[in-house]
Amino acid sequence: MTDVQHALIHAWTLSGDGGGRRLEAADLARALHDRAAPLWLHLDRSAPGLAAWLTEVAAVPEAAVRALLAEDTRPRFEPWGEAALVNLRGVNLNPGASPEDMLSLRLWVTDSLVISFRRYPIMAVRDMDARLESGHGPCGVGQFVAMVAEGLTARMAPFLSTIDDEIEALEDLLEAREQADGFTSLRPTRRRAGILRRFLSPQQSAVARIAETPAGWLTDTDRISLRQTADDVLRFVEDLDSVRERATFLMDALDQQQAERTNRTMYLLTVVAGIFLPLGFLTGLLGINVGGMPGTDSDAAFWIVCGLLTVVVMLEVLIFRRKRWI
Structure with a gap:
């Protein structure tokens, strides 16, 4: 029998009132067999032997396991019979990391089980663990998915606001006709906006599709929450499009300003x-x-x-x- 001990990060049974009971690796096989309450497992997808454990113990289809453990995937939602495969992205808020190097969170969801996978720590998952510890977590599988999507989206907002502030500062520099040395951050800012948009656009589509799926593990409240999250992500995408357009305008204006200075000289x-x-x-x-x-x-x-x-x-x-x- 394969072991999941090295892969396990968090494991909870959901009590249905916002709390739950934390599980150890030794408890997982019985919890998966009994399914007396909804179960959440959070695993490190780089751990050795994980694929075999998922197939043999957690009864996840082999094709789904390959998709869940793949190295590079974009945000998506894929129904899998009564289950579903979800891949979402969040900004990288780990110390020393670049926020635009977005982290992947993969989910395998059934009516009584959520298995989430990550390679590097994700703050939104830590928030979920803390919520369950304090008794303010999800009551069921659908609410778990909705809260995770909302948490990933909420963590993006401050970083996107920073990008917008950078563009506004550069616009003020241009209006004041400052020297070109003050615009060294323009191209990196535009590049970060492009990277984020490349992932957020499919993420908005994925979250919207989750909200529309007829899966029984989603309640009407969960769907409303997911639609709101999809709207928030769409707003972020529109903001990023605006940032890229403004950055392009600034680059053109800066080139024109430099050309005028050269012509005057x-x-x-x-x-x-x-x-x-x-x-x-x-x-x-x-x-x-x-x-x-x-x-x-x-x-x-x-x-x-x-x-x-x-x-x-x-x-x-x-x-x-x-x-x-x-």
């Missing part, structure tokens, strides 16, 4: 070159080392040339101003 250099070109011609002409150059024996010749060059500069400036070049 090139224009200034062109004006300066236009002023000094005649001066260079005159000084070059007077500097040729051939006989017959006037003023070579006159002490006043230098000052006369300087005065002539000054008059030329003044005439050029006057012409440029009349042409509105400066």
